[in-house]
Amino acid sequence: MYRKWAWPTFFTALNPMEDLQQDIQEQLRELNAEIDLVALEQPSKEALRLFIDHPGGVDLALCERVTRHLNHLRVDYALEVSSPGPKYRNRKEQAQ
Secondary structure, eight states: OOOOOOOOGGGSOSOHHHHHHHHHHHHHHHHOTTOEEEEEEEEETTEEEEEEEOTTOOOHHHHHHHHHHTGGGGGTOEEEEEOOOHHHHHHHHHHO
8 A cells, every 4th residue: 555655744834824925025036126025915715915015116017027027826826916005105114
């Protein structure tokens, strides 16, 4: 009888979303070191929602570049890439 080998459960990631968020942030740094992944949400099993920020602002062109750069994720997920909005930028500037 053949048994498939697997990692013991204590070797598995505790929070796969945190690992995914770190991986995505590293990939965004490859595209542009100034892009910040502010938040990552999974509204459904097949979708990821990314909120990004950039010192020069976030426009449609940047969202499209990020989507193309993360194209490999589209095999498993529908990607939504957007800005957290102007209120986030104002809070961030006030904190500095």
